[in-house]
Amino acid sequence: MTSRYGQAVQIRDLGWLVTVADHQHVSSAADALGTSQPTLSRALARCEAELGARLFERVPDGVRLTPAGALVVDAARDLTSRWTQLTGSLARVLDSGTGLVRLAFLDSMATSLVPSLLRAFHAHAPQVRVQLRQEPGHEIARDFGLGAVDLAVTSAAPEGPYGWHVLQQERLVLVVPGTHAWRGRTEVALAELGSEELITTPAGFGHRQLVDGLLRQAGVAPSISFESQDLATIEGLVAAGLGVAVVPEAFAGHSGTVGLRLTAAGARRTIGLTWRTDRELTPPAQRFLDFVVSGRAGPAPG
Structure with a gap:
């Protein structure tokens, strides 16, 4: 419902309604709120206009809630309470020291x-x-x-x-099983992987894109034996003799694999x-x- 004052009811107005209801007197409520009586009266009138109902009746010693006003004030108490909770929680989330x-x-x-x-x-x-x-x-x-x-x-x-x-750069290495024919070498060229079964991450993963790009540059299209999302798991599969893998150097040797330096200039993550x-x-x-x-x-x- 549109207010004839041209402004919608604000959360502040609902809080003021509650204060008037508690004091049962507009002047006393205005003093408690630190505002003027005319300003408070305009807020009350704005609420009544938008809601289409008289909320207070004037009596000799102040004001009393109408049945409609009692309904509105009950809802206003809940809304203002929830708003206070929301703003408090939001402030805590956004605070640079506690968020x-x-x-x-x-x-x-x-x-x-x-x-x-x-x-x-x-x-x-x-x-x-x-x-x-x-x-x-x-x-x-x-x-x-x-x-x-x-x-x-x-x-x-x-x-x-x-x-x-x-944040950092990591060297990529080729990990091979401890029984692999290359286990005694210190380095390997990507072009040598054509006959090897490769264990790597699934398509769409950033590491897979990096490895695929390096292999394309080397003109190699090895067969994929296994795929895993986890690089530590990949290293374990290599240790079990299920293939070889290109992984960051930090993963080499955890399960008994041997890490060989890749000669490709871009073999870094x-x-x-x-x-x-x-x-x-x-x-x-x-x-x-x-x-x-x-x-x-x-x-x-x-």
Whole structure:
């Protein structure tokens, strides 16, 4: 219903209704609210006009609620209470000292880089909560599109309106079983993989795109024996003799594999922190970003 005063009822007006009902007197309510009686009277009239009902009856010693007014004031108490809760909760979420940061990261960074960043940031801002999402790169991209994450640690700078801050670079190696004929070598060329069965991540994953690109440059199209989302699992499958794999150097040897240096110049994985530049970060997320970019998070683990 449209107000004849040309303004819609505001949350403040509903709170003032409750105050008048509690004081049962407009002048006393105005004093309690720190406003003038004419201003309060206009707010009451605005509410009555929009709701299409008289809310108060004037009596010799002040005002009394009408039956319609009692209904409205009950609802106004609930609405203003919920609004206070909402604004309080929102303030806590957005507060740079106590709010929430939503951080996504790749599975392969779960045991080294991300814990290191979180440890440093927690020491810097212990009251800020960090909500974590551990997922593949294409799901991170989807979550950015949905507005479900603020920042992400990924293995490639996304295309489009994204910022990018490099955190570390990792050497890629070829891991082979401990029984493989190449186990005594120190390096291998990608062109030699044509006859090998490759274990890698599924299509669409950032690591798969990186490996596929390196193999294309080397003119190699190896057969894929197994696929896994988890690089540690891939290293374990190699150790079991099910194929070979290109993984970051940190994963080599965990299950008895042997890591061989790749001679390809681009056999490196760059890890960075990314965020949308076409959306304003919340104060807690901006604080996290500023902390990492400043270098105060310390050197990333190699």
